[in-house]
Amino acid sequence: MKERVLDLVFLIGVLFKGLDGLLELVGGAVLLFVTPGQVQRAAERVTARELAEDPHDLVANLVVHGAAHLHGRSVWFVAAYLLLHGLVKLAIVVALLVGTRRIYPWAMAALGAFLAFQLYELIVRPSVAVAVLTVLDAVIIWLTWREWRRGRELRTTWRQTVAWVFRRPQPREA
Template structure:
């Protein structure tokens, strides 16, 4: 493979990662929206009951199961005000992510700076959370958001709309010639 072919391959892979990232952001936004809406109608006692029901079988098999114990511990720390805050955060985060994905799918390049700004604001909050209450989940989410911001900036800088990236990437994945 020549240097030019390697660069082209790298660009195609980055395009694919960007598209998968946008898809995952959309799915994540939908899950957050549903989760936030459900939390609005859930009391801390109901959360505790649901956590106990979900983890009971696993904890009966392995009382030291890390994930199950983290769920139980996390839910036990929740109070009524905390549920409302988490619900509001999830709803806001979910709506923003879905709006970004929809705007990108519609095809306006003008949305790229807004998408980067919104994700950047969430990234700053996540960094604050990492400093004050470190967790692996927030660390992974922060890295993922940083990569998506960088890939969005890359697309914006390349003056391409999402549909153009989608079309050329699908053609590349299925090895079809790109129509001009």
């Protein structure tokens, strides 16, 4: 049972990384075409209702604060980071979905490099969001290592886990 739950967490984590990578690609592309002022106004519009209800909302305040600190070169850096990070995450997910076990070490290395950068960011500019992402990335790396050591391709884990999740109860014998 524990093994199946870990398999499910791994699959959800991989799918989340793919979705996150797609969102990062879109966000990075958008940043290439909008001004910091437009980003700030959009952040204020998106968070206005939440901040009216709760002026101390952590996520809404982080969004507004982050948008307010975007300017010139930082926009280009954030855009490049999001594009690169998103592209690598999507490439890893696609490679895991269609590839062989040989991709696992590369995936762990790429995620490990991003993890190292996030640890650096935590030291230089501590933030709850980066801390949470760092922990999640560490868990995904561990689960990827676990799958690699077990000698299974993602397709096999996917099939077995889906079968387990949607299994039909067996009728009891009389």
